[in-house]
Amino acid sequence: MTVTREELAAFADGELEAAEHARVSKALAADPDLRHQLEVHRQLKTVLAAHYDPILEQHVPETLIEAVRRTAPAPDETEMTEPETAEVVSFAEARAARDEQIEGLEAKRRLPRWSYIAGPALAASLVAVAVFSLRGGPESPATGDYADAQLASVLNDQLVAEQGQTANTRILLSFRDKGDRFCRAFSGESAGIACRDNSGWQLQRIGASGEAQSTDYRQAGASDANLLEAAQGMAKGAALDAEAEAAAKEAGWR
Amino acid sequence: MLDLLPRLRRFATGLTGHASDADDLCQMTVERALTSQDKWQQGTRLDSWMYRIMRNLWIDETRARGRRSQTFLAEEAGAGQGGMGAQEAVVELNHIDRAMQRLPEDQREAVLLVMVEGYAYKEAAEIVGCPVGTMNSRLVRGRDALMELLGEAA
Structure with a gap:
């Protein structure tokens, strides 16, 4: 029973007919590699959504709205242009129109998209989609608590660039918050965001974990995406890249 | 509109x-x-x-x-x-934009239409003007190429 890459993608995208769907489901149940591929496909979708969807929230430039409004009423007969010859629009003209709106554009440029913070880390997480199994965790910690010894050691030592595929807790990214503390978002056995202060790693946010991973391939996307969004809100700048992260570790995250 | x-x-x-x-x-x-x-x-x-x-x-x-x-x-x-x-x-x-720009045009639009815009393969194929099966394979090739490019960047 083989499943082609095309079939697996179609499965992930909900494109298969019932019979085919059932066949691929069966193959997935029997093949961890296939499950991994499926997870990678889904994860990429999450990453791309995180990258492109913020554009939907951006302010649409006035020139565009204007362009729709200007010609929206049925044009009068004499001015009707034959579509085939409607070469009036060109990049140069469009650009000229846009330049009038340059201030709006500059403002838009400053709007960070998610990947701006998540970028350095997401690439790593993409290739290192870990498969987790359900573990009976200890009692859940609360926001404001400090990370326990096990989590603290992961937060202290694990670098995004170097973590293994099988790490029980995966660091999603590291960044500095507005109070200049080093913070790290993590996911896996436990999930959340912790920031380093004088006493240790204080949990700023607790994400879904454990029970969210009751199947042997986890639906990482949604909860990781929420954490990244939260991180973006807390961060002062972009996420640390591999070099900056290593330096921060060297300095003890202080 | x-x-x-x-x-x-x-x-x-x-x-x-x-x-x-x-x-x-x-x-x-x-x-x-x-x-x-x-x-x-x-x-x-x-x-x-x-x-x-x-x-x-x-x-x-x-x-x-x-x-x-x-x-x-x-x-x-x-x-x-x-x-x-x-x-x-x-x-x-950023690196995602850059990786996307390195994909061939037909693979990039397949990835965008299906994975970002959420079109069904059939609708995406109609937009592009290709058979559904072609859309499916462009998507897979584009996705794999993208994974590789993003992996390199990591």
Whole structure:
């Protein structure tokens, strides 16, 4: 029973007919590699959504709205242009129109998209989609608590660039918050965001974990995406890249 | 059509890889759609029709740029632009944008239409004008190439 890459993608995208769907489901149940591929496909979708969807929230430039409004009423007969010859629009003209709106554009440029913070880390997480199994965790910690010894050691030592595929807790990214503390978002056995202060790693946010991973391939996307969004809100700048992260570790995250 | 603008901007950003090119492309698409509105068939999806206009315009543009051998000039200009801080340059051209720009045109649009815009394979194939099976395989090749490029960047 083989499943082609095309079939697996179609499965992930909900494109298969019932019979085919059932066949691929069966193959997935029997093949961890296939499950991994499926997870990678889904994860990429999450990453791309995180990258492109913020554009939907951006302010649409006035020139565009204007362009729709200007010609929206049925044009009068004499001015009707034959579509085939409607070469009036060109990049140069469009650009000229846009330049009038340059201030709006500059403002838009400053709007960070998610990947701006998540970028350095997401690439790593993409290739290192870990498969987790359900573990009976200890009692859940609360926001404001400090990370326990096990989590603290992961937060202290694990670098995004170097973590293994099988790490029980995966660091999603590291960044500095507005109070200049080093913070790290993590996911896996436990999930959340912790920031380093004088006493240790204080949990700023607790994400879904454990029970969210009751199947042997986890639906990482949604909860990781929420954490990244939260991180973006807390961060002062972009996420640390591999070099900056290593330096921060060297300095003890202080 | 106004309601479609945010989505058109998202697709345009994916195709062009640049916020400024994206808005130019949107502008062209809107104007072309309005001058060709008699060609739109009532009862068909307006969004698919506009996406088709947009990708056709972009293909024309990339061919024209190719002829002028300017394909990458805009990218360099964007990355090295003075006045813009380093961080803003990162926003303009981060590694996902860059990886997307390295995909062949047909794979990039397949990835965008299905994985970002959420079109069914059949609708995406209609927008592009190819068979559904071709759309499926372009998507897979594009996805795999993208994974590899992003993996390299890590």
